[in-house]
Amino acid sequence: MKQFSVAIDGPAGAGKSTVARKVADFFGFTYVDTGAMYRAIAWKALQDGVDINNEQAITALAESLHFELDPKGIRVNNLQLTDEIRTPQVSTLASTVATMVGVRQVLVKKQQEIAQIQSVVMDGRDIGTHVLPQANLKIFLTASIEERAMRRYKELLHKGLTADLKTLQEEIRHRDENDQNRVHAPLRQAEDAVLVDTTNRSLEQVVESIIQLCRHQM
Ligand code: C5P
Numbered sequence: 001m002k003q004f005s006v007a008i009d010g011p012a013g014a015g016k017s018t019v020a021r022k023v024a025d026f027f028g029f030t031y032v033d034t035g036a037m038y039r040a041i042a043w044k045a046l047q048d049g050v051d052i053n054n055e056q057a058i059t060a061l062a063e064s065l066h067f068e069l070d071p072k073g074i075r076v077n078n079l080q081l082t083d084e085i086r087t088p089q090v091s092t093l094a095s096t097v098a099t100m101v102g103v104r105q106v107l108v109k110k111q112q113e114i115a116q117i118q119s120v121v122m123d124g125r126d127i128g129t130h131v132l133p134q135a136n137l138k139i140f141l142t143a144s145i146e147e148r149a150m151r152r153y154k155e156l157l158h159k160g161l162t163a164d165l166k167t168l169q170e171e172i173r174h175r176d177e178n179d180q181n182r183v184h185a186p187l188r189q190a191e192d193a194v195l196v197d198t199t200n201r202s203l204e205q206v207v208e209s210i211i212q213l214c215r216h217q218m
Helices: 016-027 034-048 055-064 088-097 101-117 127-131 145-158 165-181 203-217
Strands: 005-009 030-033 067-070 073-076 079-081 120-124 137-142 194-197
Touching: 005 016, 005 127, 005 203, 016 030, 016 120, 016 203, 030 034, 030 067, 030 101, 034 055, 034 073, 034 079, 034 088, 034 101, 034 120, 055 101, 088 165, 101 120, 101 127, 120 127, 127 137, 137 203, 145 165, 194 203
Parallel strands: 005 120, 005 137, 030 120, 137 194
Antiparallel strands: 067 073, 073 079
């Protein structure tokens, strides 16, 4: 079989990364978390004191970074990044750098190069619409905002952290708005994507249905 690609897009907290990872594992494909790339740029800008609103400087920073896929997260310039790119601050800053056309051009090119040489399950916001418009299967994964906030809340409690459900809902709503209303590659369902609503469905059910959809395309 030649390279097979699955694009999974959707709003924050819909469960894309968990689902994408499981589908990738099932078929032995590479999982590509494109959100981690935007997050890594935001994190590095914070570390290096680069002005997050300076588009030219942030684009130059994006160009200078070397990304490597890593089962536990992402490696950037040989440094493994995991929890430090998942903080609320980095989440918000990632959605700011994601509005910059230069940053998107740099990352889209890197993401396309990855998918050219291997079969992938890639998740993000613009995979089906911009990064892999010829993907074998496109999924738009969503869930109600209440459910997405509740999942995030439970995840944080599970990690022994405290959280406020209303604040989490507000953060997610704000990020959705940013992602849907930006000028460059806004979050939207590709015309040929299959809509999968995960509200009230278990992880196993969702993964199984996507595996079946993949099989139909193979
Ligand atoms: O998916 P995740 O929540 O980790 O992504 C972090 C942020 O990166 C998103 O809120 C979005 O603004 C941006 N992003 C994007 N395009 C992608 C992946 C992520 O704009 N393909």
